[in-house]
Amino acid sequence: MARKEKPHIPQEGSELTPEWFTEVLGEADAQVTAVERTVIGVGIGFLGELYRCALTWEGHTEQPHSVIVKIPAKSEINRGVGEGLGAYEREIVAYRDMSGDLGVTMPKHYYSAMDPDPAPWMMKPVIFLLEKLPLRGVNWLTQQFLKLSSKSPRRYLLVMEDINDARPPQQVEGGSLDDAYQALDVLAGFHATNWMHHVRVQSYDRIWPINQTPKVWQASYLRNRDEFMDRFGELIGPEMVARLEQAQEDLPVIIEPLGTEPWTVLHGDFRLDNLMYRPDGEVVVLDYQLLGYGRPGWDVAYFITTALSPDHREHEEHLLRHYHDALRRAGVTSYGWEQLLADNEATKLLLAHRFVGSLDSIETEMAGQPESFIELLVQRVVGWVR
Numbered sequence: 001m002a003r004k005e006k007p008h009i010p011q012e013g014s015e016l017t018p019e020w021f022t023e024v025l026g027e028a029d030a031q032v033t034a035v036e037r038t039v040i041g042v043g044i045g046f047l048g049e050l051y052r053c054a055l056t057w058e059g060h061t062e063q064p065h066s067v068i069v070k071i072p073a074k075s076e077i078n079r080g081v082g083e084g085l086g087a088y089e090r091e092i093v094a095y096r097d098m099s100g101d102l103g104v105t106m107p108k109h110y111y112s113a114m115d116p117d118p119a120p121w122m123m124k125p126v127i128f129l130l131e132k133l134p135l136r137g138v139n140w141l142t143q144q145f146l147k148l149s150s151k152s153p154r155r156y157l158l159v160m161e162d163i164n165d166a167r168p169p170q171q172v173e174g175g176s177l178d179d180a181y182q183a184l185d186v187l188a189g190f191h192a193t194n195w196m197h198h199v200r201v202q203s204y205d206r207i208w209p210i211n212q213t214p215k216v217w218q219a220s221y222l223r224n225r226d227e228f229m230d231r232f233g234e235l236i237g238p239e240m241v242a243r244l245e246q247a248q249e250d251l252p253v254i255i256e257p258l259g260t261e262p263w264t265v266l267h268g269d270f271r272l273d274n275l276m277y278r279p280d281g282e283v284v285v286l287d288y289q290l291l292g293y294g295r296p297g298w299d300v301a302y303f304i305t306t307a308l309s310p311d312h313r314e315h316e317e318h319l320l321r322h323y324h325d326a327l328r329r330a331g332v333t334s335y336g337w338e339q340l341l342a343d344n345e346a347t348k349l350l351l352a353h354r355f356v357g358s359l360d361s362i363e364t365e366m367a368g369q370p371e372s373f374i375e376l377l378v379q380r381v382v383g384w385v386r
Helices: 018-025 076-084 087-098 123-132 135-150 177-193 198-203 214-236 238-259 297-307 310-329 337-357 359-365 371-383
Strands: 031-041 048-058 066-072 109-114 156-161 264-266 275-277 283-285 292-294
Touching (some): 018 031, 018 109, 066 076, 076 087, 076 135, 087 109, 123 135, 135 214, 177 264, 177 283, 177 310, 214 238, 214 337, 214 359, 214 371, 238 337, 297 310, 297 337, 297 371, 310 337, 310 371, 337 371
Antiparallel strands (some): 031 048, 048 066, 066 156, 264 292, 275 283
16 A cells, blocks of 8 residues: 655745645545635744634534644744754644643644654764863854754644634733733743653753753853943943853853752743733743753743843742742742742843843844844843842
8 A cells, every 4th residue: 555645844824725734634524725824923033933824614623713833934043043952843842742741721732744853963962062162162163053054954834723812911011910920820830740850851852951051152142242242331331241241251150050950841931922811810831942941940030031121120029939839839849949049040140141142143133123122122131130
């Protein structure tokens, strides 16, 4: 018997046709006759392109009438980062293999496909070199690796539930305290479910520790440091400049504890833009491209500092206490309050350092935005550092 040919893996919106949807979602007595595509995510900050596809069906079906399709970004920089980090594969694995087990509400997985990894052996030697080379060598290797990754012909596609009954907060505008407290409850449940989950981490070799390859952070900072300080040094002030310079020198020591026990699986990108709030109080969590593992304080600090402006600093301790109490109620007692405070402070400094190191990619992603907008982001990131 001839082997059935696998469906094509679309990489363009125009390829999301009625025939293709019928092939991957259709049933014996139902087929898709029309597709209305709407672009809902592309460009700034997106490693992938998102399409909402309204499907017209002929015949009775229980299949969805609207879905979200995610494919890799066309931007060379975004594609290189997504491929280099293993983000596209990691997210497909999360939806396909982990949905229902992570302790959070996720969009339903309807279909996914990706080409086999043509060089599954490559990551180990690359990481070895990134750990051994001097910073300038790490900088050169990182840029070459991302350029190579941006040219990858590997195809990825994810079809998932369209969450159309929930409110999407806007991160740029800043969230409310009520949204923040609700999100921290969800985050605590996610962390508790995956607490010291060795099987989860060992079952997929691209869930990496948060403290892996600190030299990449340092090399990126070195590459962007002069331009950042020329443009924003006066804005952030000499004291903050000195803090960032010291963080650059001490970075391996600062980040090392964040990847040690007690650890949990980290979402890696837990921010308002990846949360959807339903009227009944349920929160749907999106985007699993950066799953990793490490101290939970990383996710907590990342969320608070991206969700709220530094004007909310007076509420920071209460937000942290709220999270810690929720974590304890969920059964985790091996992560002390003082540990959370220390990890929170370390993460905020690391995030400010990482912002400097990411200036070149931020500039590319935000081309066309006024300088005042980037200044606002700088002030928000460094404003949380004590």
